[in-house]
Amino acid sequence: MAGIGEGSVHNFTKHCFCAIKSLHDVFVRPLTEEEKEQEKRWMEKHMGFGGLWQEGYLMYDGTIVVLYAQPGLDGAAYYTYKANYGINVQIGNTPSNLQIVDYSTGHTGLAYDVSAFEYTTAYCFPELLFRGEEFAWADLAYRASPHLVPIHKQPTSSLDYNTYFDCNVSSFCV
Known part of the structure; x- marks a missing residue:
């Protein structure tokens, strides 16, 4: 009968993350100009x-x-508004195929999206993702x-043309 020896979980985790990291640049990268134009055409056609x-x-x-449980170090900082413990992840992706182009991880569950967004490439180095x-x-x-x-807040969100705009934006799935 086989078992798991001391340090096995650490080794398994290390090997899994090494494999994921080796594929990072293949799957998470800025779009080419041609890919950007495809996304823009998709926006016009579908939205x-x-x-x-x-x-x-x-x-x-x-x-x-x-997270499975409260972390031992600064555990309270990981408590979320959904009454669990977690890490905030920001994801920037394309609407047509959900390809991840940018992300930021590691912020505690207490971090608001706007605060965690400040560590993404789009915020720190916008010239790498956006032109014109x-x-x-x-x-x-x-x-x-x-x-x-961002989509509109009240009271401007109740204007007919903003409602139409916000309705279309809200149909994006991340």
């Missing part, structure tokens, strides 16, 4: 966003990766910036 609105070819959202009028979409947990457009 009806023409003109400058189709320049939004990425979308950002945060999620919590739930290009920008990313986000939910209202994020602040508007030259390269990030």
